[in-house]
Amino acid sequence: MSSPLEKFLAGWSFRTRTPAYAAGDELVAFVTGREGDALVVRIGDTRLLIPEGDSGLVDQRVKLRVTSFDTDAHRGEAEVLERYELQDDD
Amino acid sequence: MSTADIDEDREKNRLRFRGGRAASAVPLLVFVVWAVVQSGLLGIGDTTGLVAGMLIALIIGLFLVKGDWKRYADAVFAGMTRKVAVTAVVAWLWAGMFAETIQVGGFVDGLVWAARAFEVGAALFPAITFLLAALLATGIGTGYGTAIAFTTLVFPAGVLLGADPVLLFGAILSGAVFGDNLAPVSDTTIVSAVTQNADIGGVVASRVKYAVVAAVLAFASYLYAGAQMAGQPLDVGAQLQQVSPWGLLHLLPIAVVIFTAVAGRHIIEAISWGIVSAVVLNLLLGWLGLVDVAASDMVVFRAPETSDVAASLAGAPVVGAIVETVPRGDAVVGGSFYAGASGFFPLIVLTLLLVAGVQIMRDGGGFDAVEDWLLSSVATSVRRTELTMVLGTALVNAAVTINTAAEIAIAPFVSTLGQRFNINAYRRANILDANTSALGYIFPWGGGLLAGYSVMVSLPDEYAWFTEAMVVNPASVWPYVFHGWFLVAVFIVAAYTGFGREYVPDRASEEVSRV
Known part of the structure; x- marks a missing residue:
């Protein structure tokens, strides 16, 4: 949990439409759809693909590890480390 | 379970309407029309009036259901018991x-x-x-x-x-x-x-x-x-x-x-x-x-003067501060706790009925239809999605006078659209509320x-x-x-420039456990 002051100060910036990641980064995000056999995690206009992912994960929150990332194309690949509990109100 | 299985399963359990998926939106649409006529045209800002409108809307929707009506009733209950x-x-x-x-x-x-x-x-x-x-x-x-x-x-x-x-x-x-x-x-x-x-x-x-x-x-x-x-x-x-x-x-x-x-x-x-x-x-x-x-402004028992118990308590020290005797017909509990809670009763009932209407649209596929259309033709990038959320919320709130009701109706779209781009829950909540609050006081x-x-x-x-x-x-x-x-x-x-934008991976909101 962040401190109250940090909560007031968070987000006072202009955030890019295409956040960049690096191989090895671990992050929590929603799986947002499918592209062929792969799952897609779309973060803004950046896309991370999870090859041969379980379709049941679409719209679920997961912990990911980025395995590769192309900063010019704003695309990368990732693997699922952990799946979080089902959302009550998604 | 494969993708095809999931889709098939959803399709089988879907609530079916005469007129297809779009007809599942009928209860909410009837309500919106009612709300615009009641508050917009007639100038009646009565929340309990909207409750009557939503009840009638839910009954009208029932007649459009294909097959067992129980599925519709189940959706009403499923909506009302949602945690939100x-x-x-x-x-x-x-x-x-x-x-x-x-x-x-x-x-x-x-x-x-x-x-x-x-x-x-x-x-x-x-x-x-x-x-x-x-x-x-x-x-x-x-x-x-x-x-x-x-x-x-x-x-x-x-x-x-x-x-x-x-x-x-x-x-x-x-x-x-x-x-x-x-x-x-x-x-x-x-x-x-x-x-x-x-x-x-x-x-x-x-x-x-x-x-x-x-x-x-x-x-x-x-x-x-x-x-x-x-x-x-x-x-x-x-x-x-x-x-x-x-x-x-x-x-x-x-x-x-x-x-x-x-x-x-x-x-x-x-x-x-x-x-x-x-x-x-x-x-x-x-x-x-x-x-x-005084204490009696916060909690007060106005008991009938014919009651001996009330008369003796009203005269007693300490307890007497919150017990009064009144003519029999005026007996009531009062004070700020009472008035503060009861002031929300009409909105509470309306909210429960509205989320039932949202659930019917969800189970009937109307929600997916609107969402598919938005995602394929309007909300195709994160900037366009945020602009859609801002303008959509503003539009609905400009049309429906009681802004909390409008907010509940539009909230699921903001949630789903935002999640498809991993827009942080705080950012989604802020887009939703700012335009809800603003438009309810302008026109x-x-x-x-x-x-x-x-x-x-x-x-x-x-x-x-x-x-x-x-x-x-x-x-x-x-x-x-x-x-x-x-x-x-x-x-x-902010939607155009990214000011204040946060993504889900940027910062976890403290989510369900800490509402």
Whole structure:
């Protein structure tokens, strides 16, 4: 949990439409759809693909590890480390 | 389970309607039409009237169901028992008790005193009124209540000073928008947080940046317009009723709620601490004779005088402070706890029915249809998605007068669209609430504006010097609700530039466990 002051100060910036990641980064995000056999995690206009992912994960929150990332194309690949509990109100 | 299996499963369990997936939207559409006719065309801002409209809408939808009607009934129950509805209901009950308790403690009087004590003159009065109305609305969470209190008590003082009535009314409504948007005890704040699965304290903290930018611009605009539009003071020798400044101490319980909520305590705990401190403060102020408030203003049993038990308790020490005897027909429980909670009853029932309507649209596939269309043709990039969320919310709220109802109806779309781009729950809640709060107070059919207007029309009866010509035409105020307009503008700019944007991986909201 962040401190109250940090909560007031968070987000006072202009955030890019295409956040960049690096191989090895671990992050929590929603799986947002499918592209062929792969799952897609779309973060803004950046896309991370999870090859041969379980379709049941679409719209679920997961912990990911980025395995590769192309900063010019704003695309990368990732693997699922952990799946979080089902959302009550998604 | 494979993709095909999941799709097949969903298809099999789908609630089917004559007229296809679109027909599942009929209950909500009937409700929206009812709401526009009732509040927009006929000018009736009665929440219980909307309850009747939603009930009729749910019955009409039933006749369109193909096959077993039980599926439809199941969807109604499934919607009503969703956590989002129940959480909002519980938070509202607590917020209502808190708001009413600081009001019986003279908080409004304190602000009225401050407005007059500044003796700022006609040019500065609208800007100061905006700030004080914003403070009241942030404390009590209800913009409608703020519009009513300030129109009754502060508006006449400003008109006497020579402030322009239309500008002054706009400043009061702007303050109402500010608090409706920012207060942790505001009904729209609560809905915005729970529908986006975020904690209320975190939502409030994250929304300060947008509210402050808009408020600074609005304050500057009131300073400028106030100077341009100021008239001469009225020389009528009028006296306004004296008020006590001590109610201003209720800024303390308000601070307690905001800081405990932002510090991560559950909203029920945060507001409970606020209630406890407000009760202690009220008892102290009443005991010292600084504010006309007593224990019976918070809880009172008005028992029939024919009851011997009541008569003896009313005369007893301590307990007697909250027991009164009244004629048999007037027996009732009263006080700020009672009034604060019961004030939310119509909205609670309406909310439960509305989420049932949303569930029917979800189970019937109408929701997916709209979502597919939005995602394939409108919301194709994160910038366009955020603009869609801003403008869609603004549009629905401009059309439906009771802004909390409009917010509940649009919330699932904001949630799903935002999640498809991993837009953080705080950001989604902020987009949803800012445009909900702003648009409810701008147009002549807006609930907040109507609330203020309804008491303004009685001012000529109250003050001999207040002429009919000073009553503001509701249709003339819209350009002057500066904070509302700036709030919408800030979000359009924020969606375009990425100001304040946060993604899900950037920061986890404290989610369901800490509402």
